[in-house]
Amino acid sequence: MSGSVGIIGAGRLGLAVARLAVAAGYRVLVAASGDPARLRPVLAAHAPGAAAVPLAEVATAGLVVLALPLTAYPTLPVAELAGRTVLDATNYWWELDGLRPDLSDPATSTSEIVQAHLAGAHVVKSLGHMSAADLxxxxxxxxxxxxxxxxxxxxxxxxxxxxSGFVDALGFDPVVAGALADGIRFEPGTEIFGGDVDxxxxxxxxxxxxxSQRGRYLAKMRRRD
Structure with missing residues (x-):
């Protein structure tokens, strides 16, 4: 076994990561909104081997993956995730999330916003620049x-x-992009996002x-600030 991974969110991304993690030998715990009993038949059908558990139990896993909408980050349990490695796979989608200046500020990356909320956790951005189907x-x-x-x-x-070890176990070469702030280099609107490259x-x-066009835009907006 490769240890445990907790996944918060049971949409397309959460289920895809759950299936890959189960195949890689991880003990997979999944939490979504509501009673875990309602999630069990979903996992049985779409991610067999993964267990539906309360959010507090997901937070006990060795690695916790955020596969929920970015707009839900304020609901994440701060105390329970303190000291944990949290893999942030969220993105800001203005078409679905609405126009949110707090989530589209060019002065910061969205993962830095998540990190500010989860002050005691170690947030790392990954997975989110490839679609669930392509993963x-x-x-x-x-x-x-x-x-x-x-x-x-x-x-x-x-x-x-x-x-990086988790990414490798799922079936991909991890490429360290730098500090958390550098996660902005593979957010939506960048050349990397959706590119599926080696x-x-x-x-x-x-x-x-x-x-790049996005890089020059962000630099211009930051100079204005």
């Missing part, structure tokens, strides 16, 4: 031809290493982000 379709064993890569950004070296190309895209 499952593109997963490959280590060293396999055509293996795709996922960016990993965080401020705590141990947490980054833990998430490690070499991902590193190249991260390096040329400042010269």
């Amino acid at each position: 499952e379709a593109e997963a490959r064993p280590r060293g396999a031809s055509g293996r795709k890569a996922l960016a990993v950004a965080g401020d705590d070296a141990d947490a980054v290493a833990q998430v 490690a070499a190309e991902l590193r190249a895209l991260l390096e040329r982000f400042p010269d």
